[in-house]
Amino acid sequence: MPRKNIAAGNWKMNKNYEEGLVLARNLLVKSSASDALMILATPFIHLKEVGEIIKGQPHLRLAAQNCHPEKSGAYTGEISLDMLKSVGVTHVILGHSERREYFHESNELLAQKVNAVLENGLTPIFCCGERLDIREAGTHVSYVADQIKESLFHLSAEDFGKIIIAYEPIWAIGTGVTASPEQAQAMHREIRQMIAGKYNATVADNCSILYGGSVKPGNAVELFGQPDVDGGLVGGASLKAEDFCAIYDAFGKSES
Numbered sequence: 001m002p003r004k005n006i007a008a009g010n011w012k013m014n015k016n017y018e019e020g021l022v023l024a025r026n027l028l029v030k031s032s033a034s035d036a037l038m039i040l041a042t043p044f045i046h047l048k049e050v051g052e053i054i055k056g057q058p059h060l061r062l063a064a065q066n067c068h069p070e071k072s073g074a075y076t077g078e079i080s081l082d083m084l085k086s087v088g089v090t091h092v093i094l095g096h097s098e099r100r101e102y103f104h105e106s107n108e109l110l111a112q113k114v115n116a117v118l119e120n121g122l123t124p125i126f127c128c129g130e131r132l133d134i135r136e137a138g139t140h141v142s143y144v145a146d147q148i149k150e151s152l153f154h155l156s157a158e159d160f161g162k163i164i165i166a167y168e169p170i171w172a173i174g175t176g177v178t179a180s181p182e183q184a185q186a187m188h189r190e191i192r193q194m195i196a197g198k199y200n201a202t203v204a205d206n207c208s209i210l211y212g213g214s215v216k217p218g219n220a221v222e223l224f225g226q227p228d229v230d231g232g233l234v235g236g237a238s239l240k241a242e243d244f245c246a247i248y249d250a251f252g253k254s255e256s
Protein backbone atom coordinates (compact mmCIF):
# COMPACT_ATOMS: atom_id res chain seq x y z
CA MET A 1 0.00 0.00 0.00
CA PRO A 2 1.35 3.45 -0.84
CA ARG A 3 2.22 5.55 2.16
CA LYS A 4 -0.37 7.79 3.74
CA ASN A 5 -0.27 11.15 5.42
CA ILE A 6 -1.17 10.67 9.07
CA ALA A 7 -1.77 12.91 12.07
CA ALA A 8 -1.87 10.68 15.14
CA GLY A 9 -2.79 12.13 18.52
CA ASN A 10 -1.29 10.43 21.56
CA TRP A 11 -3.38 11.57 24.51
CA LYS A 12 -1.00 9.79 26.93
CA MET A 13 -2.42 9.76 30.51
CA ASN A 14 -4.62 12.82 30.05
CA LYS A 15 -8.38 13.52 30.12
CA ASN A 16 -10.93 11.89 32.39
CA TYR A 17 -13.79 10.00 30.76
CA GLU A 18 -16.08 12.99 30.11
CA GLU A 19 -13.26 15.28 29.02
CA GLY A 20 -12.06 12.68 26.54
CA LEU A 21 -15.49 12.29 24.99
CA VAL A 22 -15.83 16.07 24.65
CA LEU A 23 -12.48 16.17 22.84
CA ALA A 24 -13.47 13.34 20.49
CA ARG A 25 -16.80 14.98 19.67
CA ASN A 26 -15.05 18.31 19.00
CA LEU A 27 -12.54 16.61 16.72
CA LEU A 28 -15.37 15.00 14.80
CA VAL A 29 -17.10 18.35 14.29
CA LYS A 30 -14.01 20.44 13.58
CA SER A 31 -12.02 18.10 11.34
CA SER A 32 -12.66 18.42 7.64
CA ALA A 33 -12.08 15.00 6.12
CA SER A 34 -9.24 14.67 3.65
CA ASP A 35 -7.10 11.87 2.23
CA ALA A 36 -4.94 12.01 5.36
CA LEU A 37 -5.74 9.81 8.36
CA MET A 38 -6.41 11.21 11.81
CA ILE A 39 -5.66 8.58 14.44
CA LEU A 40 -6.78 9.00 18.05
CA ALA A 41 -4.70 7.11 20.61
CA THR A 42 -6.79 7.52 23.73
CA PRO A 43 -6.43 6.01 27.20
CA PHE A 44 -8.10 2.59 27.47
CA ILE A 45 -11.21 3.87 29.26
CA HIS A 46 -12.15 6.06 26.28
CA LEU A 47 -11.64 3.57 23.48
CA LYS A 48 -15.09 2.05 23.24
CA GLU A 49 -17.03 5.29 23.34
CA VAL A 50 -14.61 7.22 21.13
CA GLY A 51 -14.90 4.31 18.69
CA GLU A 52 -18.66 4.87 18.64
CA ILE A 53 -18.23 8.62 18.14
CA ILE A 54 -15.91 8.24 15.13
CA LYS A 55 -17.67 5.23 13.58
CA GLY A 56 -18.20 5.48 9.83
CA GLN A 57 -15.77 8.41 9.39
CA PRO A 58 -13.33 7.32 6.70
CA HIS A 59 -10.54 9.66 7.87
CA LEU A 60 -10.64 8.69 11.56
CA ARG A 61 -9.07 5.69 13.29
CA LEU A 62 -8.83 4.43 16.87
CA ALA A 63 -5.53 3.48 18.51
CA ALA A 64 -4.36 2.06 21.81
CA GLN A 65 -1.17 3.32 23.45
CA ASN A 66 0.08 -0.12 24.45
CA CYS A 67 -0.87 -3.79 24.62
CA HIS A 68 0.34 -7.06 26.14
CA PRO A 69 1.79 -9.64 23.73
CA GLU A 70 0.04 -12.65 25.32
CA LYS A 71 -3.49 -13.63 24.31
CA SER A 72 -4.94 -13.64 27.83
CA GLY A 73 -4.11 -14.76 31.35
CA ALA A 74 -2.76 -13.71 34.71
CA TYR A 75 -1.26 -10.32 33.83
CA THR A 76 -2.87 -7.96 36.30
CA GLY A 77 -3.35 -4.46 34.94
CA GLU A 78 -2.55 -5.36 31.34
CA ILE A 79 -4.72 -5.36 28.22
CA SER A 80 -4.88 -7.90 25.39
CA LEU A 81 -5.19 -7.39 21.67
CA ASP A 82 -8.42 -9.34 21.62
CA MET A 83 -9.87 -6.84 24.11
CA LEU A 84 -8.65 -3.90 22.02
CA LYS A 85 -10.03 -5.37 18.80
CA SER A 86 -13.40 -5.99 20.43
CA VAL A 87 -13.90 -2.21 20.87
CA GLY A 88 -12.80 -1.24 17.36
CA VAL A 89 -9.11 -0.45 17.82
CA THR A 90 -7.19 -0.61 14.52
CA HIS A 91 -3.76 0.76 15.51
CA VAL A 92 -1.47 0.25 18.52
CA ILE A 93 1.39 2.55 19.54
CA LEU A 94 4.40 0.43 20.53
CA GLY A 95 7.71 1.37 22.06
CA HIS A 96 6.97 4.94 23.00
CA SER A 97 10.05 6.34 24.75
CA GLU A 98 8.01 6.81 27.92
CA ARG A 99 7.24 3.09 27.98
CA ARG A 100 10.84 2.24 27.18
CA GLU A 101 12.09 4.47 29.99
CA TYR A 102 9.50 4.09 32.78
CA PHE A 103 8.38 0.54 32.07
CA HIS A 104 11.71 -0.82 30.81
CA GLU A 105 10.39 -2.07 27.49
CA SER A 106 13.27 -3.61 25.53
CA ASN A 107 13.71 -3.95 21.78
CA GLU A 108 13.18 -7.69 22.28
CA LEU A 109 9.85 -7.28 24.11
CA LEU A 110 8.77 -4.82 21.44
CA ALA A 111 9.50 -7.38 18.73
CA GLN A 112 7.06 -9.72 20.52
CA LYS A 113 4.45 -6.97 20.74
CA VAL A 114 4.90 -6.12 17.05
CA ASN A 115 4.31 -9.78 16.15
CA ALA A 116 1.23 -9.99 18.35
CA VAL A 117 -0.29 -6.81 16.89
CA LEU A 118 0.28 -8.05 13.34
CA GLU A 119 -1.07 -11.53 14.13
CA ASN A 120 -4.26 -9.83 15.28
CA GLY A 121 -4.55 -7.91 12.03
CA LEU A 122 -3.90 -4.51 13.62
CA THR A 123 -1.33 -1.87 12.67
CA PRO A 124 1.64 -1.13 14.92
CA ILE A 125 2.81 2.47 15.19
CA PHE A 126 6.38 1.71 16.16
CA CYS A 127 8.22 4.49 17.99
CA CYS A 128 11.97 5.02 17.92
CA GLY A 129 14.23 7.91 18.82
CA GLU A 130 17.32 8.92 20.71
CA ARG A 131 18.08 10.75 23.98
CA LEU A 132 19.85 14.11 23.92
CA ASP A 133 23.20 12.65 25.02
CA ILE A 134 23.11 10.22 22.11
CA ARG A 135 22.32 13.03 19.66
CA GLU A 136 25.15 15.10 21.12
CA ALA A 137 27.55 12.17 20.81
CA GLY A 138 26.60 11.93 17.13
CA THR A 139 25.51 8.28 17.37
CA HIS A 140 21.77 8.87 16.87
CA VAL A 141 21.53 7.20 13.48
CA SER A 142 23.06 3.92 14.62
CA TYR A 143 21.02 4.03 17.86
CA VAL A 144 17.75 4.35 15.95
CA ALA A 145 18.96 1.74 13.43
CA ASP A 146 19.43 -0.74 16.28
CA GLN A 147 15.94 -0.06 17.64
CA ILE A 148 14.45 -0.72 14.20
CA LYS A 149 16.63 -3.75 13.41
CA GLU A 150 16.04 -5.46 16.74
CA SER A 151 12.28 -4.96 16.85
CA LEU A 152 11.24 -4.96 13.19
CA PHE A 153 13.78 -6.48 10.82
CA HIS A 154 12.73 -10.06 11.59
CA LEU A 155 9.50 -9.32 9.70
CA SER A 156 8.78 -10.46 6.15
CA ALA A 157 8.55 -7.68 3.55
CA GLU A 158 4.80 -8.22 3.49
CA ASP A 159 4.44 -7.74 7.24
CA PHE A 160 6.85 -4.82 7.30
CA GLY A 161 4.56 -3.19 4.77
CA LYS A 162 1.89 -3.00 7.48
CA ILE A 163 4.00 -1.01 9.95
CA ILE A 164 3.90 2.73 10.64
CA ILE A 165 7.10 4.18 12.10
CA ALA A 166 7.21 7.22 14.37
CA TYR A 167 10.57 8.91 14.88
CA GLU A 168 10.41 10.76 18.18
CA PRO A 169 13.68 12.25 19.42
CA ILE A 170 13.31 12.18 23.21
CA TRP A 171 14.85 15.62 23.60
CA ALA A 172 11.95 17.06 21.59
CA ILE A 173 9.10 15.34 23.46
CA GLY A 174 7.08 17.68 25.65
CA THR A 175 9.96 20.13 25.77
CA GLY A 176 8.80 22.70 23.24
CA VAL A 177 12.09 22.06 21.43
CA THR A 178 11.20 20.66 18.03
CA ALA A 179 13.68 18.95 15.78
CA SER A 180 14.28 21.31 12.88
CA PRO A 181 12.63 20.26 9.62
CA GLU A 182 16.15 19.47 8.36
CA GLN A 183 16.94 17.26 11.38
CA ALA A 184 13.63 15.43 11.02
CA GLN A 185 14.09 14.97 7.27
CA ALA A 186 17.67 13.72 7.71
CA MET A 187 16.64 11.01 10.17
CA HIS A 188 13.55 10.02 8.20
CA ARG A 189 15.69 9.66 5.11
CA GLU A 190 18.14 7.49 7.04
CA ILE A 191 15.27 5.31 8.25
CA ARG A 192 13.90 4.95 4.72
CA GLN A 193 17.35 3.98 3.47
CA MET A 194 17.68 1.37 6.22
CA ILE A 195 14.36 -0.13 5.10
CA ALA A 196 15.41 -0.07 1.45
CA GLY A 197 18.68 -1.79 2.38
CA LYS A 198 16.94 -4.53 4.34
CA TYR A 199 13.93 -5.02 2.04
CA ASN A 200 13.71 -2.98 -1.16
CA ALA A 201 12.94 0.51 -2.46
CA THR A 202 9.23 -0.18 -2.85
CA VAL A 203 8.81 -1.30 0.76
CA ALA A 204 10.78 1.77 1.89
CA ASP A 205 8.77 4.11 -0.32
CA ASN A 206 5.47 2.75 0.95
CA CYS A 207 6.29 3.07 4.66
CA SER A 208 4.65 5.99 6.47
CA ILE A 209 7.22 7.60 8.78
CA LEU A 210 5.81 10.09 11.28
CA TYR A 211 7.71 12.70 13.27
CA GLY A 212 6.93 13.25 16.95
CA GLY A 213 8.23 15.83 19.42
CA SER A 214 6.55 19.20 20.06
CA VAL A 215 4.58 19.22 16.82
CA LYS A 216 2.32 22.30 16.91
CA PRO A 217 0.07 24.12 14.44
CA GLY A 218 2.93 26.60 13.92
CA ASN A 219 5.53 24.06 12.80
CA ALA A 220 3.45 21.28 11.25
CA VAL A 221 3.35 22.72 7.72
CA GLU A 222 7.12 22.93 7.49
CA LEU A 223 7.71 19.54 9.12
CA PHE A 224 5.09 17.74 7.01
CA GLY A 225 6.44 19.45 3.91
CA GLN A 226 9.68 17.46 4.15
CA PRO A 227 9.81 14.73 1.51
CA ASP A 228 10.30 11.86 3.96
CA VAL A 229 8.02 13.13 6.75
CA ASP A 230 4.57 11.63 6.30
CA GLY A 231 2.91 13.22 9.28
CA GLY A 232 3.14 13.48 13.03
CA LEU A 233 2.64 11.68 16.31
CA VAL A 234 1.41 14.50 18.48
CA GLY A 235 1.22 14.66 22.27
CA GLY A 236 0.32 17.96 23.95
CA ALA A 237 -1.20 19.62 20.89
CA SER A 238 -3.54 16.66 20.32
CA LEU A 239 -5.41 17.52 23.52
CA LYS A 240 -7.00 20.64 22.00
CA ALA A 241 -9.36 20.05 19.09
CA GLU A 242 -8.49 23.33 17.31
CA ASP A 243 -4.76 22.66 17.50
CA PHE A 244 -4.96 19.05 16.43
CA CYS A 245 -7.28 19.88 13.53
CA ALA A 246 -4.89 22.65 12.44
CA ILE A 247 -2.08 20.08 12.47
CA TYR A 248 -4.22 17.62 10.49
CA ASP A 249 -4.96 20.40 7.97
CA ALA A 250 -1.22 21.10 7.50
CA PHE A 251 -0.77 18.41 4.84
CA GLY A 252 -0.19 19.71 1.37
CA LYS A 253 0.22 23.33 2.48
CA SER A 254 3.99 23.53 2.07
CA GLU A 255 5.79 24.30 -1.16
CA SER A 256 9.00 22.56 -0.10
Ligand code: 13P
Pocket: 010, 096, 168, 172, 173, 174, 175, 176, 212, 213, 214, 215, 233, 234, 235, 236, 237
Ligand atom coordinates in the same frame (compact mmCIF):
# COMPACT_ATOMS: atom_id res chain seq x y z
P1 13P B 1 4.62 16.24 22.48
O1 13P B 1 3.90 16.52 21.18
O2 13P B 1 3.83 16.68 23.68
O3 13P B 1 6.03 16.73 22.46
O4 13P B 1 4.68 14.64 22.61
C1 13P B 1 5.15 13.90 21.55
C2 13P B 1 4.89 12.48 21.82
O5 13P B 1 5.48 11.88 22.70
C3 13P B 1 3.86 11.80 21.02
O6 13P B 1 3.88 10.42 21.21
